[in-house]
Amino acid sequence: MKPITETLLRINNKFTDIELVQIIELASHKLDLKTISNYAKENGLSYNGVKNNRGFLKIDSVKFVVEGIKNNNLPF
Numbered sequence: 001m002k003p004i005t006e007t008l009l010r011i012n013n014k015f016t017d018i019e020l021v022q023i024i025e026l027a028s029h030k031l032d033l034k035t036i037s038n039y040a041k042e043n044g045l046s047y048n049g050v051k052n053n054r055g056f057l058k059i060d061s062v063k064f065v066v067e068g069i070k071n072n073n074l075p076f
Helices: 004-014 017-031 036-043 047-053
Strands: 056-059 062-065
Antiparallel strands (some): 056 062
8 A cells, every 4th residue: 555645646746636535525415424413413322422332533624524434444
């Protein structure tokens, strides 16, 4: 597996900002990303229940629930 910095540098030189936004949008739809609050509302659960019992990841200080992820082991 390549170091994340090498991958990010390649992405930065290869895609425009608009293309990167489209990649992020596509990935979020594929992963079905939802904020903890939205996930709780859609599933009839409490915010704290979701926060404490579901896997989530943080992107720029916003926590997102991703089904199937138990712990965030990502290096960033």
